[in-house]
Amino acid sequence: MSQSFDEISAQLKRRHRKSARLKWLSMGALGLAGLFLVIFFADMLGKGLPAFQQAQIRVEVTYSEQSQQLPLAAVNEDVRELVSRGWLRTLPMMMRDNPQLLGTSRQEWVLADGQVDQYLKGHYTRLDDDEKEIVDALAEQGRAELQFNTTFFSRGDSKMPELAGIMSAAMGTVMTLLVTLAVSFPIGVMTAVYLEEFAPDNRLTQIIEININNLAAIPSILFGLLGLAIFINFFGVPRSSPLVGGLTLALMTLPVIIIATRTALRSVPDNIRHAAFGVGCSRWQVVRDHVLPLALPGIMTGSIIGLAQAMGETAPLIIVGMVAFIPDISASVTDAATVLPAQIFTWAGEPDRAFVEKTAGGILVLLTILIAMNATAVVLRKKFERRW
Amino acid sequence: MMDMKVANLGAASMSMPAIGEPVTRNEEANHELSIRVRDLNLWYGQTQALQNINIDVYQKNVTALIGPSGCGKSTFLRCLNRMNDLIRGVRIEGLVEMDGRDVNEVRMDEVALRRRVGMVFQKPNPFPKSIYENIAYAPRMHDLVSRKADQDELVERALQDAGLWNEVKDKLHQPGTSLSGGQQQRLCIARAIAVQPDVILMDEPTSALDPISTATIEDLMDKLKKQFTIITVTHNMQQAARVADYTAFFHLGELIEYNDTKTMFSNPHTKKAEDYITGRYG
Numbered sequence: 159m160s161q162s163f164d165e166i167s168a169q170l171k172r173r174h175r176k177s178a179r180l181k182w183l184s185m186g187a188l189g190l191a192g193l194f195l196v197i198f199f200a201d202m203l204g205k206g207l208p209a210f211q212q213a214q215i216r217v218e219v220t221y222s223e224q225s226q227q228l229p230l231a232a233v234n235e236d237v238r239e240l241v242s243r244g245w246l247r248t249l250p251m252m253m254r255d256n257p258q259l260l261g262t263s264r265q266e267w268v269l270a271d272g273q274v275d276q277y278l279k280g281h282y283t284r285l286d287d288d289e290k291e292i293v294d295a296l297a298e299q300g301r302a303e304l305q306f307n308t309t310f311f312s313r314g315d316s317k318m319p320e321l322a323g324i325m326s327a328a329m330g331t332v333m334t335l336l337v338t339l340a341v342s343f344p345i346g347v348m349t350a351v352y353l354e355e356f357a358p359d360n361r362l363t364q365i366i367e368i369n370i371n372n373l374a375a376i377p378s379i380l381f382g383l384l385g386l387a388i389f390i391n392f393f394g395v396p397r398s399s400p401l402v403g404g405l406t407l408a409l410m411t412l413p414v415i416i417i418a419t420r421t422a423l424r425s426v427p428d429n430i431r432h433a434a435f436g437v438g439c440s441r442w443q444v445v446r447d448h449v450l451p452l453a454l455p456g457i458m459t460g461s462i463i464g465l466a467q468a469m470g471e472t473a474p475l476i477i478v479g480m481v482a483f484i485p486d487i488s489a490s491v492t493d494a495a496t497v498l499p500a501q502i503f504t505w506a507g508e509p510d511r512a513f514v515e516k517t518a519g520g521i522l523v524l525l526t527i528l529i530a531m532n533a534t535a536v537v538l539r540k541k542f543e544r545r546w
Numbered sequence: 547m548m549d550m551k552v553a554n555l556g557a558a559s560m561s562m563p564a565i566g567e568p569v570t571r572n573e574e575a576n577h578e579l580s581i582r583v584r585d586l587n588l589w590y591g592q593t594q595a596l597q598n599i600n601i602d603v604y605q606k607n608v609t610a611l612i613g614p615s616g617c618g619k620s621t622f623l624r625c626l627n628r629m630n631d632l633i634r635g636v637r638i639e640g641l642v643e644m645d646g647r648d649v650n651e652v653r654m655d656e657v658a659l660r661r662r663v664g665m666v667f668q669k670p671n672p673f674p675k676s677i678y679e680n681i682a683y684a685p686r687m688h689d690l691v692s693r694k695a696d697q698d699e700l701v702e703r704a705l706q707d708a709g710l711w712n713e714v715k716d717k718l719h720q721p722g723t724s725l726s727g728g729q730q731q732r733l734c735i736a737r738a739i740a741v742q743p744d745v746i747l748m749d750e751p752t753s754a755l756d757p758i759s760t761a762t763i764e765d766l767m768d769k770l771k772k773q774f775t776i777i778t779v780t781h782n783m784q785q786a787a788r789v790a791d792y793t794a795f796f797h798l799g800e801l802i803e804y805n806d807t808k809t810m811f812s813n814p815h816t817k818k819a820e821d822y823i824t825g826r827y828g
Binding site for chain 2: 358359430433437448
């Protein structure tokens with residue numbers, strides 16, 4: 159006897175309840191992931207945004223013979239402890255470069271000491287009560303305030319928090335990534351083209367394929383050891399340089415680019431290849447004129463994501479000496495340099511409270527660049543994706 | 547006893563064709579040799595897909611290859627421009643001769659061969675480029691044209707020969723994939739004829755098309771055979787009967803019968819061909 163609708167509905171109720179439960183569970187998982195993200199970003203922004211501001215105080219600066227010998231003499235005794243020592247040390251050099259300053263004195267906004275900065279931001283400070291009073295008085299007169307922190311974006315690392323900046327690390331990252339791109343993109347793409355379009359399907363190419371896939375899963379620190387052994391010890395590439403860092407990261411990025419390129423090539427339909435062979439293209443013409451243009455968006459997306467991954471990498475760079483104190487912005491790929499994640503690592507280990515916000519600020523800069531790179535990948539894919 | 551004698555007499559009175567020639571000649575057709583195939587065998591790995599194929603294909607005709615699925619007709623077609631080279635594990639023995647040269651010989655460049663033997667595929671596959679570029683690409687690659695004006699003229703001529711010019715002349719720079727299926731297939735035909743080949747291979751060119759587009763392509767084949775040798779694979783026996791001068795029937799990798807199309811469909815010489823044509827299997 160067949161069942162009535164009511165009977166069937168009664169049985170279905172349990173199934174519907176089950177699917178509703180699963181739906182709520184999966185939505186809950188999504189919500190939780192979103193919540194973590196919000197907490198993470200709120201924390202980073204809360205800690206990092208203050209790093210983009212820096213205390214400045216307006217004081218009388220005297221450019222005299224004496225202050226050329228002893229820079230401390232350039233400012234009044236009462237504010238001497240409140241002005242950045244690092245800034246004071248640059249005074250003799252400035253006076254040498256601008257002799258007309260000698261014998262003058264004027265009111266200037268100058269970089270405040272890191273402790274003043276922390277005090278104005280409401281954090282723990284080592285200033286004593288007298289100094290705090292002076293700062294309060296200056297603030298009331300409008301002679302001590304938080305201004306946009308150009309130092310952070312224009313200078314290299316420093317042991318004095320008010321002078322520490324992210325520029326040397328950013329330049330190091332740019333140069334390292336350029337080396338990585340220049341090495342891994344052509345080699346990776348050509349390897350993938352050979353394996354996908356030219357190579358015979360035999361034991362050897364299968365072994366190569368398996369090994370490339372394994373390579374993508376190797377812990378990155380091993381690539382650092384490889385880079386150390388090959389590039390530094392064997393080829394004598396300068397230690398700590400963007401060149402050696404870039405080459406090491408290129409080793410790590412190669413499998414990512416090869417796999418992405420192969421996937422992109424494989425997604426080009428075979429009838430395009432047949433059409434091209436049918437009109438008498440040679441194999442290379444088929445690849446160059448028809449297959450590669452169609453695969454390019456996928457290749458670019460994969461490469462950018464591979465580079466973004468390389469950019470966030472710290473472990474292999476520790477081994478090749480790129481986690482270092484680099485106060486100067488390196489001028490070439492063979493100079494010692496550091497990179498953004500390594501800079502963050504270094505700052506995170508500083509005992510001074512002021513470096514906490516530097517660390518968070520560095521993370522914000524790194525994340526911004528990473529998000530920008532991934533967004534570029536998405537835009538490129540959307541823009542050049544072709545339907546066929 | 548008597549019947550057998552008559553049958554024997556009948557067979558004897560018919561002059562036996564030489565190897566590879568059609569059983570009955572189509573007197574209206576051209577009989578200059580285009581492609582001569584002798585003892586062609588082909589294996590996919592261990593499986594033999596073609597067995598001892600012998601056939602003479604004549605110039606400026608339409609030759610149709612028919613037969614049930616998997617009978618080897620498409621495989622045979624791809625032997626003629628060496629598209630089988632692209633498939634791994636294929637082994638070919640025997641002679642495919644064109645213009646006095648074995649197309650499988652070591653010195654034969656498959657690119658040169660495909661320049662003289664063009665191909666149209668089952669599913670229209672224009673390049674994802676403009677209509678103009680679809681046609682102009684191959685002639686430019688083969689250095690047939692250098693000046694822009696020559697190239698424009700060649701594109702126009704190919705599109706006109708393919709009967710597509712009037713429909714696309716105002717949108718030459720739109721993508722080829724924006725056309726309808728039938729138009730795309732004619733674009734592919736135009737692309738094939740743009741390099742002035744001798745032979746055009748068509749692998750079920752209308753199987754993905756609607757009846758009206760199919761009729762257009764059939765008319766086109768009839769027109770094109772004045773300039774080109776056309777070899778077409780088809781599943782559609784009416785189509786073979788309508789367009790072909792000669793028809794070859796394949797079954798399980800063997801060429802069973804090669805005959806004048808009219809004779810093939812009215813009075814097939816072999817039992818297997820008759821059964822297939824009358825719809826007993828297929």
